[in-house]
Structures are given as structure tokens and as C-alpha cells.
Amino acid sequence: MKKTGLVLAGVAAAIILLANTGHIIGLAISAVILYFAFKGFMKTDSAGKKVFWAIVGLIALSASAANLPAIFGLAALYVLIKIVRSLKETKQNPKAKTDDPFENFERQWADLTKSK
Template sequence: MKKFGLVLAGGIAAIILLSSIGPMVGLLVSLGLLYFIYKQFLKAESTGGKIVLGIIGVIFLMASISNAPAIIGVVAAYILYLVYKNWNARKHTVIKEDADPFVNFEKQWNELKNY
């Protein structure tokens, strides 16, 4: 039943991820260009150059905001990572105290020290 849930969650996340690849690429490109424009804005010495770069920066900021649904794609990619990570996860078994050789050794060592 656990594997079925993982397959279902992974399938839904994969569909969402595939449908939001376009906005993710657009967000990546617009944020990259916005960063480049910001660096050039800080280097610019003339007021006219700063105004032009500021206007271009606002345009790319709006382009970045319009690609906000890409965040859903990032969340879907993270869910796919969790599904992949938990696919072969083993359950932690409770080790009985008597079956654990180290606990048994510690008990016997303490008994020997007491004599």
C-alpha cells in the first residue's frame, strides 16, 4: 500500500512538473537577466544609464513575477525527490536487548567488573 501511495504521489508530481517546465525556464531566464541588469545598474555612473537600466529591470521583474507558477513546479520536483528517496527506505526494526551483541557484552562486562 505504501508503494501505491508513492507511485500515485510521484505520478501527480511528475505531471505537474512536466506541465510547469515552460514557466520554470522563463523564470530562470528572467531572473538571470534581472541579476545581470542589476549588476550593470550598480556599475553605471550616468543618471541616464541608470534610468534606462532601471526601466529594463522593472520590465524583467514583471516577467519574473508573471512566471510565479514555476514555484509549483519546484515543489513538484521536491516531492519527486522525496518519493525517490523513500522508495527503497527500510523500516527501522526494533532490536531486542538480548539479541543485540553490544548490549549483551556491556552487561557481561559490568558483571565481570563487579567481581
Template sequence: MKKFGLFVLGGIAAITLLANLGPMIGLAIGLVILYFAVKGFMKAETTSKKVLWGAVGVIAACAAISNVPALLGVLALYVLYLVYKSWNGKKSERVSEDDPFVNFENQWAELKRN
């Protein structure tokens, strides 16, 4: 039953990811342009270049903000990752022999047996 639930959750996440793929690409492009606009603004020495880079930055920021639904796609991608990790149900938790709590539990079990 657990695998069926994971399958359904993964299917819903995959559909959500595919539906938000366009806004995710738009968000990425907008953020890259905004990054280069900020770098260009910082390097510009004349006022006209600063105004130009500022205008490019504002337009890129508006484009990035308009693609906020892409965050649902990022969340769906994370859910798909979690479903993939928990599909086998095995946790890779290593217990150290030097851990005092493990040694305490072992000694307590020995005392209970005696």
C-alpha cells in the first residue's frame, strides 16, 4: 500500500512538474539576465550605462517575478526526489559502535537477560 501511495504522489508531482516546466525555464532565464544586469550595473562607470543596465535589470526582475508559479515546479521536483529516495524504504543510517547510547542499550539488554 505504501508503494501505491508513493506511486500516486510521484505521478501527481510529475504532472505538476511538466505543467510548470515553461515558467521554470522563464524564471531561470530571467534570473540569469538579472544577474548579468546587476554585474553590468556595478561595473558601469558612466551614468548612461548605469541607467541602461538599471532598465535591463528592472525588466529582467519583472520577468522573473511573473514566473513565480515556477516555484510549484521546483517543489514538485523536490517531492519527486523524496519519492525516489523512499521507494526502497531503506534508510542508510549507520550506527557507530562508539556511540554511548548504543552501548547502553546493549548493556541494559544483557542485564535484563541475567
């Protein structure tokens, strides 16, 4: 039952991620432009170039604000990564998280006898 819920949450996160892929790409491009505008603004001494880089930076900042839904896509990516890791962990070691004391005892006893 837990795996089913995780798979359904993973599918929902994947759909959200795919729906916001364009926003994520737009945010990345506008962030790169904003970075270079800031670097250009800090390097130059000319007042005309400072005004130019400030205008470019404001345009890039506006584009970044327009791509704000990308945050939902990035959050969905984070959730999807966590879900995949959780599913891999349960697949690799399915008996590691049981609450049955007898199974835990059997596993610990096997570990003790291996070390002798």
C-alpha cells in the first residue's frame, strides 16, 4: 500500500514537473542573463553602459518574476527524486524496516553467527 501511494505521488510530481518545464527553462535563461547583466554593471565605469546594464538587468528580473511557477516545478523535481530514492531503498532491502521483533531477532542472530 505504501508503494502504491509513493508511485501515485511520483506520477503526480512528474506531471507537475513536465507542466512547468518551460517555466524552468525560462527561469534558467533569465537568471543567466541577469547574472551577466550584474557582472557587466559592476565591471563598467561608464554611466551610459551602467544604464544599459541596469535596463538589461531589470528586463531579466521581470522575466524571472514571470517564470515564478518554475518554483513549483523545482519542488516537484525534489519530491520526485526523494520518492525514487525511497522506492529504490525499499526495493534493495525490503526486510530492513519491519516491526516484527522475531524477524529482527532472526536477522541479528544471523549477523552474530556470521561474525564468529
